[in-house]
Amino acid sequence: MFNYSRSFSSYSVNDLKKAKDFYQQKLGLETTETPEGLSIRIGNDANVFLYPKEEHKPASFTVLNFQVSNIEETVDKLTADGISFLQYEGDLKTDKKGIFRGPVGPKIAWFTDPAGNILSVLEGNNN
Numbered sequence: 872m873f874n875y876s877r878s879f880s881s882y883s884v885n886d887l888k889k890a891k892d893f894y895q896q897k898l899g900l901e902t903t904e905t906p907e908g909l910s911i912r913i914g915n916d917a918n919v920f921l922y923p924k925e926e927h928k929p930a931s932f933t934v935l936n937f938q939v940s941n942i943e944e945t946v947d948k949l950t951a952d953g954i955s956f957l958q959y960e961g962d963l964k965t966d967k968k969g970i971f972r973g974p975v976g977p978k979i980a981w982f983t984d985p986a987g988n989i990l991s992v993l994e995g996n997n998n
Contacts, residue, residue: 879917881908882934883924884986890921893985897952913937929987942970942978942994949982949992957981957989 884890887909894900894911901912908922919935939945946956946968956969959981965971970980979993 881920883927885927889985933989935990
């Protein structure tokens with residue numbers, strides 16, 4: 872194994888100001904601007920880094936998951952705060968609220984940040 876001091880994930884956005892407003896105001900996360908981009912605190916010792924990219928293309932997959940104890944309450948709160956949840960048909964069919972309640976796996980609901988990157992909230996125990 873190689874030695875490292877810390878790790879973090881990163882993904883691009885097309886507008887750092889909109890991203891900062893969304894992650895800070897809508898999701899209530901601590902953000903720190905740097906010359907290179909925006910650091911978002913997502914846990915006691917975890918950060919995600921967002922960087923600007925002119926030719927940004929949103930990820931076609933979930934880039935960040937938030938584990939919650941009650942998905943119903945979380946989806947209702949985020950919806951009240953102006954966040955729209957994605958609707959899926961087929962194998963990942965979601966209900967009217969945007970929650971997938973499959974026969975296996977956690978209850979999960981997907982939404983996007985202002986740059987179109989896919990995020991989710993999923994219900995589970997916080998192990």
